Amino acid sequence: MLLNVKDLRAYYGQVQALHGLDFQLHQGSLTTLLGANGAGKTTTLRAICNMVRSTGSIEFDGAPLTSRSTENIVRLGIAHVPQGRGTFTTMTVEENLQLGAISRSDKAGIVSDIERMYAHFPVLKERHAQQAGTLSGGEQQMLAVARALMLRPRLMLLDEPSFGLAPLIVRDLFGILGKINREDKVTILVVEQNAQLALELADKAYVIETGRIVMAGPAKEIATNEDVRKSYLGY
Amino acid sequence: MELFTNQILAGIATGAIYACMALAVVMIYQAIDHLNFAQGEMAMFSTFISWQLMQWGVPYWGAFVLTLAIAFAGGIAIERLLFKPLAKAPILTNVAGFIALFSIINSCAGLIWDFTIKQYPTPFGSSPFLGSQLISTHQAGMIGVTILLLIGLFIFFQYTRIGLAMRAAASLPESARLVGINTSWMIALGWGMAAAIGSIAGMLIAPVVFLEPNMMGGVLIYGFAAAVLGGLTSPFGAVVGGFLVGIFENLAGTYIPGVGNELKLPIALALIITVLVVKPAGLFGRHIVKRV
Numbered sequence: 247m248l249l250n251v252k253d254l255r256a257y258y259g260q261v262q263a264l265h266g267l268d269f270q271l272h273q274g275s276l277t278t279l280l281g282a283n284g285a286g287k288t289t290t291l292r293a294i295c296n297m298v299r300s301t302g303s304i305e306f307d308g309a310p311l312t313s314r315s316t317e318n319i320v321r322l323g324i325a326h327v328p329q330g331r332g333t334f335t336t337m338t339v340e341e342n343l344q345l346g347a348i349s350r351s352d353k354a355g356i357v358s359d360i361e362r363m364y365a366h367f368p369v370l371k372e373r374h375a376q377q378a379g380t381l382s383g384g385e386q387q388m389l390a391v392a393r394a395l396m397l398r399p400r401l402m403l404l405d406e407p408s409f410g411l412a413p414l415i416v417r418d419l420f421g422i423l424g425k426i427n428r429e430d431k432v433t434i435l436v437v438e439q440n441a442q443l444a445l446e447l448a449d450k451a452y453v454i455e456t457g458r459i460v461m462a463g464p465a466k467e468i469a470t471n472e473d474v475r476k477s478y479l480g481y
Numbered sequence: 482m483e484l485f486t487n488q489i490l491a492g493i494a495t496g497a498i499y500a501c502m503a504l505a506v507v508m509i510y511q512a513i514d515h516l517n518f519a520q521g522e523m524a525m526f527s528t529f530i531s532w533q534l535m536q537w538g539v540p541y542w543g544a545f546v547l548t549l550a551i552a553f554a555g556g557i558a559i560e561r562l563l564f565k566p567l568a569k570a571p572i573l574t575n576v577a578g579f580i581a582l583f584s585i586i587n588s589c590a591g592l593i594w595d596f597t598i599k600q601y602p603t604p605f606g607s608s609p610f611l612g613s614q615l616i617s618t619h620q621a622g623m624i625g626v627t628i629l630l631l632i633g634l635f636i637f638f639q640y641t642r643i644g645l646a647m648r649a650a651a652s653l654p655e656s657a658r659l660v661g662i663n664t665s666w667m668i669a670l671g672w673g674m675a676a677a678i679g680s681i682a683g684m685l686i687a688p689v690v691f692l693e694p695n696m697m698g699g700v701l702i703y704g705f706a707a708a709v710l711g712g713l714t715s716p717f718g719a720v721v722g723g724f725l726v727g728i729f730e731n732l733a734g735t736y737i738p739g740v741g742n743e744l745k746l747p748i749a750l751a752l753i754i755t756v757l758v759v760k761p762a763g764l765f766g767r768h769i770v771k772r773v
Contacts, residue, residue, distance in 0.1 A: 317658045325659075397661070
């Protein structure tokens with residue numbers, strides 16, 4: 247088991263956003279966390295990286311995360327692509343990629359990984375010297391994924407990667423995520439509102455409602471569940 | 482015409498000092514979003530330390546380098562002890578912190594070295610530069626050291642990983658933490674560097690304004706004017722602003738009747754207000770748009 251979350255509760259000031267979440271991510275799995283706006287999906291990801299006040303236990307490969315700072319959690323190999331992508335807009339595309347690897351010290355590996363990212367995402371190579379803020383939304387999302395991969399993460403957390411992107415680009419992006427999961431053996435947890443696509447991609451799914459997990463199971467089963475179909479797939 | 486060229490060159494020389502102070506101010510502003518009112522006093526104290534080292538027999542450049550190191554460590558210590566605990570405090574608490582720091586350093590310098598004016602040596606001499614009457618060797622040295630400093634800083638921020646990390650931490654702290662950057666130490670490092678840059682400004686201007694605890698008061702106001710003119714979010718702008726303010730100050734003092742030396746400082750303040758009214762982000766600063 248790569249990530250084991252038990253009784254996770256999170257708070258924004260006095261407001262409790264998560265009410266005791268339990269979930270596990272297995273090594274090499276691709277899991278999706280579904281839910282409506284305000285259900286607590288983003289908060290869950292932020293709690294894993296200790297960016298919101300929380301209680302409960304989170305273990306990454308046996309190591310407790312709750313008392314670590316965000317940057318130390320990242321350095322364990324957890325890459326977080328935040329909502330809004332977190333692009334360093336005033337820096338170049340290549341500098342963004344270098345920042346993704348800033349906690350690594352293997353210079354040759356970083357150089358070859360940048361080339362690998364350019365192979366994954368040819369558009370980033372074309373724009374490597376351009377200010378990242380001038381990229382389109384889809385390109386910025388590619389950059390955010392590439393920046394996260396530069397960490398050589400063992401676990402990648404993605405917060406609504408499809409947000410604001412055209413459907414075709416979302417398909418592309420999800421295809422790449424699947425490939426990263428299969429080929430690079432990166433465990434992925436993706437939070438999505440685009441339930442249909444996320445369920446096609448994932449092997450396991452959790453559904454979260456007002457800070458509680460209300461359903462869990464293989465993605466295929468969840469996709470055929472009557473309630474999920476009505477509430478999240480809309481048919 | 483010669484008077485004009487002379488004033489421009491003299492302006493560039495003092496402008497170099499304002500550029501250093503503005504750069505120090507901007508570095509801390511970028512890191513913590515506050516203006517360091519004590520920047521001048523930190524520079525003054527460092528200058529006293531270098532003077533003390535020279536009194537003890539350390540040669541000029543030895544004292545110069547040692548002072549840089551001491552100022553760097555001192556800047557980090559001030560951040561860790563005073564401003565890290567205030568990181569989440571309201572703006573007025575921070576302002577109070579800066580004012581406290583200002584008067585503590587000022588009084589300590591007076592206590593240790595008293596308030597009498599002291600001569601401060603220049604390693605460049607003060608003969609005419611290259612036989613020209615336009616500029617002295619010390620003024621040329623001020624410009625030269627500043628340019629070397631700027632080139633060094635440019636290389637540091639543009640081509641080193643730690644420089645890249647510092648830029649990232651200043652521009653988007655949350656994203657920076659998400660790639661594993663310890664933003665808190667980047668802020669401390671920014672303080673250390675700002676203190677070291679300020680100490681260079683202090684040591685270069687001390688032969689001109691003489692060494693005493695209040696020597697940096699006027700210089701810091703010009704530094705603020707330069708930073709505001711160039712844009713508080715742009716280190717490049719701060720440097721350009723510094724040179725512009727230096728030139729402006731000299732030309733105004735020479736050519737605008739009735740300004741003279743006495744009214745130079747109000748001119749810097751008028752410049753700050755004018756820029757804030759006409760172009761609040763400064764010449765090179767970026768407007769920060771917040772989503773609501």
